[in-house]
Amino acid sequence: xxxxxxxxxxxxxxxxxxxxxxxxxxxxxxxxxxxxxxxxxxxxxxxxxxxxxxxxxxxxxxxxxxxxxxxxxxxxxxxxxxxxxxxxxxxxxxxxxxxxxxxxxxxxxxxx
Amino acid sequence: xxxxxxxxxxxxxxxxxxxxxxxxxxxxxxxxxxxxxxxxxxxxxxxxxxxxxxxxxxxxxxxxxxxxxxxxxxxxxxxxxxxxxxxxxxxxxxxxxxxxxxxxxxxxxxx
Numbered sequence: 333x334x335x336x337x338x339x340x341x342x343x344x345x346x347x348x349x350x351x352x353x354x355x356x357x358x359x360x361x362x363x364x365x366x367x368x369x370x371x372x373x374x375x376x377x378x379x380x381x382x383x384x385x386x387x388x389x390x391x392x393x394x395x396x397x398x399x400x401x402x403x404x405x406x407x408x409x410x411x412x413x414x415x416x417x418x419x420x421x422x423x424x425x426x427x428x429x430x431x432x433x434x435x436x437x438x439x440x441x442x443x444x
Numbered sequence: 445x446x447x448x449x450x451x452x453x454x455x456x457x458x459x460x461x462x463x464x465x466x467x468x469x470x471x472x473x474x475x476x477x478x479x480x481x482x483x484x485x486x487x488x489x490x491x492x493x494x495x496x497x498x499x500x501x502x503x504x505x506x507x508x509x510x511x512x513x514x515x516x517x518x519x520x521x522x523x524x525x526x527x528x529x530x531x532x533x534x535x536x537x538x539x540x541x542x543x544x545x546x547x548x549x550x551x552x553x554x555x
Contacts (some may be wrong), residue, residue, distance in 0.1 A: 375533065
């Protein structure tokens with residue numbers, strides 16, 4: 333099976349812009365989670381989607397949003413970008429339930 | 445949400461020695477306790493996990509022990525090798541399929 337893929341891999345934006353990141357899960361996986369990774373902060377949970385419904389949400393402002401399509405592909409949107417949004421954004425998929433999370437390679441976002 | 449603390453934040457060991465990383469969590473309802481390894485420039489990967497109905501699990505040189513009463517679990521790596529050098533994250537479950545990652549432990553194995 334193909335692994336989790338994320339596009340784009342790198343992105344440079346300026347403050348105030350918005351950005352959309354995409355994640356394609358492993359075939360058959362219905363759960364997609366998003367994480368923000370910054371040096372010293374580990375991986376911070378953004379949200380999780382299962383069968384097109386947001387099932388869990390972390391403590392991030394409303395500028396961060398997401399959605400999941402019927403084919404389980406997921407997108408994450410960040411509006412009104414701030415310098416502090418610069419990070420590696422990782423998505424992970426699993427079939428559902430408490431099981432191994434399979435991570436994608438990440439999208440590195442730089443906000444100037 | 446789950447409060448997760450991981451110690452130590454950095455750890456250096458000589459090749460062949462053992463390494464232990466401890467993770468404490470706050471949610472007594474947590475039932476799933478995984479450890480992930482992230483090598484430099486790569487994605488995190490699960491190395492071992494344990495569920496609340498067992499106290500210890502081993503997989504070759506890696507083991508995880510769980511103390512639900514004290515709300516902590518630990519990663520044990522024996523006979524460390526240079527390829528064990530990486531950042532290790534604990535990620536106790538804090539709700540339905542919701543993992544709370546610790547801030548990571550950077551392990552360096554000195555040849």
